[in-house]
Amino acid sequence: MNRFDFTPYRRNTVGFDRxxxxxxxxxxAAQNENYPPFNIERIGENDYLVTVAVAGFKPEEIEITAQQNLLIVTGSKHSDSNDxxxxxxxxxxxxxFERRFQLADHIHVTNADLADGLLLVTLVREVPEALKPRRIEIGGQNVPTVIDHDEGKKKGTKSA
Structure with missing residues (x-):
């Protein structure tokens, strides 16, 4: 089994322990997890889709829990159906089953749907305005200009 040694990186970085x-x-954890199978897709610049194969599960047997930086999909079958x-x-x-997905900061679940034996969970990255990059003008008033990365140019709006 291959195991990565992050010691050289730990020596030269600060705050990346997590x-x-x-x-x-x-x-x-990935060594033991192979059920249920899943896909993770990037469907836009800030949009993602997690697809989990949950054939045979009813909507009431699946629970989706979103916590900070963690998405948990749990399936609980009732044992009396096959007796x-x-x-x-x-x-x-x-x-x-229980499938855990670690989420980056500011990623939120926006929708979940079950169709054709597939659970589709839609995620979006929403960075708060206060954390977006701002251009600080030299001299003059100290009112930063918000930079819009989607268009690749300044919005022209001033933020306080």
């Missing part, structure tokens, strides 16, 4: 711990923990069935082959997984 990032290195996240990378190390994700590497350990009186006689399977010759059972290839569709019918077990409980």
């Amino acid at each position: 990032l290195f711990e996240l990378l190390e923990n994700t590497g350990r 009186n069935r006689d399977f010759l082959h059972m290839g569709i997984a019918n077990r409980n």
